[in-house]
Amino acid sequence: MALTQVIGSGVGQVTDIKIGGSGSANTLDDYEEGSWTATVTGSGGNPSTAATESGSYVKIGRIVYCTVTISNKDTTGASGAVRLTGVPFTPNKSTASGNLMLYYAKSLNSTTANITPYVTASYVAFYQTDYQTSTAWGEISHAAGANFYLYTSFWYETDS
Amino acid sequence: MSLTETTEEDKIEVIGEYKCVQVRTATVIKRDGVEISRSFHRHIVAPNADISDESAEVQSICNTVHTQAIKDAYAAHLKSLETP
Numbered sequence: 001m002a003l004t005q006v007i008g009s010g011v012g013q014v015t016d017i018k019i020g021g022s023g024s025a026n027t028l029d030d031y032e033e034g035s036w037t038a039t040v041t042g043s044g045g046n047p048s049t050a051a052t053e054s055g056s057y058v059k060i061g062r063i064v065y066c067t068v069t070i071s072n073k074d075t076t077g078a079s080g081a082v083r084l085t086g087v088p089f090t091p092n093k094s095t096a097s098g099n100l101m102l103y104y105a106k107s108l109n110s111t112t113a114n115i116t117p118y119v120t121a122s123y124v125a126f127y128q129t130d131y132q133t134s135t136a137w138g139e140i141s142h143a144a145g146a147n148f149y150l151y152t153s154f155w156y157e158t159d160s
Numbered sequence: 161m162s163l164t165e166t167t168e169e170d171k172i173e174v175i176g177e178y179k180c181v182q183v184r185t186a187t188v189i190k191r192d193g194v195e196i197s198r199s200f201h202r203h204i205v206a207p208n209a210d211i212s213d214e215s216a217e218v219q220s221i222c223n224t225v226h227t228q229a230i231k232d233a234y235a236a237h238l239k240s241l242e243t244p
Contacts, residue, residue, distance in 0.1 A: 034184075034200030057202070088202035090180040094241060120241045121178070121234075122206055160175045160182055 032059045036088040038068040040150070041123065042142050044080025051075055051148065057088045059158070064089045067153040075148045081139035082150070083123040089158040094120045096127070098154030103147065108140055115140060117154040124154065164190045169215060178234040179225040181205040183218055207234040 004026065005018035017028045033056070040051035055068025066087060098117040102108075108115075112128040126140045171184035182204050189197040205211060207226040211219050 032200065034202055036202055086203060088204070090175045090182060090204055092176070120238075121180075122208075122238055122241075158175075160173055 028061050030059060030061060033057065034088065036066065036068075037086045038070060038084045039086050040070065040073060040075060040078065040148065041083045041085055042075075042078035042080045042144075043083060043139070045078055047073070047075040047144070048077030049074060051078075052086075059089060062092075062157050062159065063155055064091075064158050065153070065155045068151075070148065070150045070152075072146075073148040074146045075142055075144045076146070078142040078144040080142065081125060082142055083125050083139075084150075084152075085123050087119065087124065087156075089160050091119050091121055091156045092159045093157065094118065095154075095156040097156065098152060100126060100150060100152035102140075103149030117152055119154055119156040124152075126152075162192055164193075166190075169217065172218060172221060174221065174225050178207055178237060179230050180207070181218060181222055181225065183214075207231045208238070 003017065003019055004022055005016070006014055007016040007018075008014040015029060018026045019028060020026050035054050036057055038053050038055050040047060051070070051073035053068055053070045053073070055066055057064055057066045064087070068084070096116045096118045100115060100117060102115070109128060109130055111130050113130065115126050115128045118125045118127050127137055128140050129137045165187065167185055167187050169183055170186040173182040174180070175182050183202065185201045187199045187201070188195055205214060205218060205222055207230050211222045214222065
């Protein structure tokens with residue numbers, strides 16, 4: 001792999017870096033890192049007191065990689081599916097990616113095999129897959145109360 | 161030596177079919193007037209969002225691009241996403 005072209009020169013002037021070829025598929029045109037604010041919501045109702053946490057992101061080209069560690073929140077008042085809002089860039093399509101770690105205040109099926117973050121246009125959901133039936137999948141649900149912990153990382157594509 | 165910290169919305173973009181407004185807020189630290197640090201925080205204002213806490217500039221952009229037709233189209237899009 002080789003750096004094949006740099007378009008522009010000087011700080012703030014380079015717009016494209018081409019690596020391993022000269023086409024658009026070889027172009028790195030953006031890099032940014034920063035923070036975003038994750039807010040815990042529920043499909044049937046949000047926590048009475050807003051549950052938010054600062055996360056971090058890195059954008060490399062069109063890929064956005066996000067992490068957030070939500071610790072010891074009180075989700076009293078929340079109902080329905082556990083969701084997060086606040087991703088830093090607009091997703092260009094829904095994407096299942098990443099992983100998560102859970103603690104109290106969520107309801108899982110007893111036969112859940114895995115859980116995957118699912119990034120949509122307006123929120124991040126967490127889908128569980130049942131290992132006993134091939135048809136069962138659905139979002140994890142709130143068991144609202146204190147001690148809500150959710151550590152997650154996920155990635156998605158953006159056109160911005 | 162003086163240190164100052166300011167925040168500014170240094171990038172506001174209108175993205176995609178549903179005109180989501182993407183806002184980048186920069187926190188800038190200067191020493192004696194010379195920038196020594198710039199960090200970013202981002203959020204998105206979707207067509208169905210409450211914009212009352214947004215800056216006047218962002219509210220103005222949202223009010224322009226988030227027409228009722230866009231809001232309706234976005235609502236329909238969200239409904240289509242309810243299950244994968």
